[in-house]
Amino acid sequence: SRSSVSHGERAKCHPNALARRLFAIAETKQTNIAVSADLTTTRELLSIAEALGPYIAVFKTHIDIISDFTSDTTDQLQRVAEKHNFLIFEDRKYIDIGNTVQKQYRGGALRIYDWAHIINASVLAGEGIIDALSRTIENGEERDRGILILAEMTSKGSLATGEYTKASVEIARKHKEHVIGFVATRQLSADSRSDEAVPGEDFVIFTTGISISSKGDALGQQYQSPASAMERGADFLIVGRGIYSGSDPVASAKAYRDAGWEAYLSRLEG
Ligand code: 5IU
Numbered sequence: 001s002r003s004s005v006s007h008g009e010r011a012k013c014h015p016n017a018l019a020r021r022l023f024a025i026a027e028t029k030q031t032n033i034a035v036s037a038d039l040t041t042t043r044e045l046l047s048i049a050e051a052l053g054p055y056i057a058v059f060k061t062h063i064d065i066i067s068d069f070t071s072d073t074t075d076q077l078q079r080v081a082e083k084h085n086f087l088i089f090e091d092r093k094y095i096d097i098g099n100t101v102q103k104q105y106r107g108g109a110l111r112i113y114d115w116a117h118i119i120n121a122s123v124l125a126g127e128g129i130i131d132a133l134s135r136t137i138e139n140g141e142e143r144d145r146g147i148l149i150l151a152e153m154t155s156k157g158s159l160a161t162g163e164y165t166k167a168s169v170e171i172a173r174k175h176k177e178h179v180i181g182f183v184a185t186r187q188l189s190a191d192s193r194s195d196e197a198v199p200g201e202d203f204v205i206f207t208t209g210i211s212i213s214s215k216g217d218a219l220g221q222q223y224q225s226p227a228s229a230m231e232r233g234a235d236f237l238i239v240g241r242g243i244y245s246g247s248d249p250v251a252s253a254k255a256y257r258d259a260g261w262e263a264y265l266s267r268l269e270g
Contacts, residue, residue: 004270007032007235014202018087018117018146019180022204025085026057026236031257032264034058034089034206036240040065042073048244049077053084055253058118058206060089060238063110074115089206090116093150095124098132105136113140120148120183124164127171134178146180151188154209156220172203180204185224187233207234211242212259226256230263 011023026032033056039045045066049059059081066073081088090112094101101121106113113136121129130147137145151168153160160168169188172179181204182188189203190196211223226237237260243252 004268006268007264010202015176015200016146016178016180018144019202019204021144022057022087022180022236025087029054029057029085030261031055031057032230032234032236032260033243033253033257034060034236034238035243035253036060036091036208036238037244038062038065038240039244040067042066042068042070042076045073046076046080048249049080049084051250052243052253053080053086055250055257056084056086058087058089058236058238060091061116062091063112064092069109071111074111078115087117088115089118089120089148092116092119094119094121094129094133096129097125098128101129102132102136105133106140113137113142113145117144118146118148118180120150122150122160123168123171127174130171130175130179134175137178145178147175147178148181148183148204148206149179151182151184152186153183154185154222156216156222169203173201176201181206181235183208183238185209185229185232185234190233204235205233206236206238207232208238208240210237210239210256212255214242217241226259227263230260230267 007023007027011020011027014020035052035056037048133147149168149172151165183206185207189201207229209223210226210229214223216222229237239256243249246252
């Protein structure tokens with residue numbers, strides 16, 4: 001099945017250039033960790049990016065929570081990303097009508113298209129949102145851009161389930177040029193009858209809600225362990241407070257990287 005294919009193999013074969021780059025980074029740095037840097041000042045954001053850069057494949061931001069944001073924040077973040085060879089994922093969760101999300105993606109004060117390799121979107125509003133974001137990518141000059149569809153959520157009582165999740169997969173299949181995968185808690189695109197990978201299809205699964213030590217927080221977040229997420233089909237593990245909120249984020253990042261990579265290797269061995 002698909003889960004026994006290595007990152008190196010997927011780096012060679014994936015039809016999407018950004019996905020190839022992502023798998024090549026994972027293979028080279030031997031990490032499937034995406035740190036969720038939910039920090040609120042430019043200084044903290046850049047210092048955690050610099051410190052954790054060597055151990056991560058992806059740096060996930062919520063750029064609208066930075067209290068002192070200027071274009072310098074993201075200019076500098078891009079420089080750190082180049083230096084340490086990781087991709088930037090802005091967790092913006094686009095959800096509006098096509099005409100609005102194009103403006104939110106391309107323009108405004110944040111100019112997310114200019115600096116974020118990966119963005120995500122909900123298909124609550126229908127597939128037009130994916131058309132609109134795809135067109136922004138096609139009309140722009142940056143070629144290494146990709147979209148993740150928000151197919152599930154980890155918060156208690158999430159309504160992103162069942163038919164909604166199924167529709168997410170169907171819409172992704174129609175937009176393979178720019179949709180590189182899903183934010184989800186498990187493998188979603190296997191053939192429902194055989195459980196085998198669908199030929200020619202290689203969606204990347206990013207799983208949030210990962211913690212080695214905690215089961216949840218006071219606001220409804222629900223966690224699973226790195227090993228559990230990898231067993232369920234995750235390709236990249238998104239870790240926030242588990243890494244940045246302790247006294248030694250670098251040591252935590254290494255621990256999550258080791259746990260994630262070990263689980264990946266044992267999955268390869270089947
Ligand atoms: N996030 C989730 N669950 C989801 C989705 C996104 O937690 O279903 I979609 C985001 C929220 C936060 C990060 O930015 O992932 C998780 O942070 P912690 O690891 O600190 O809980």
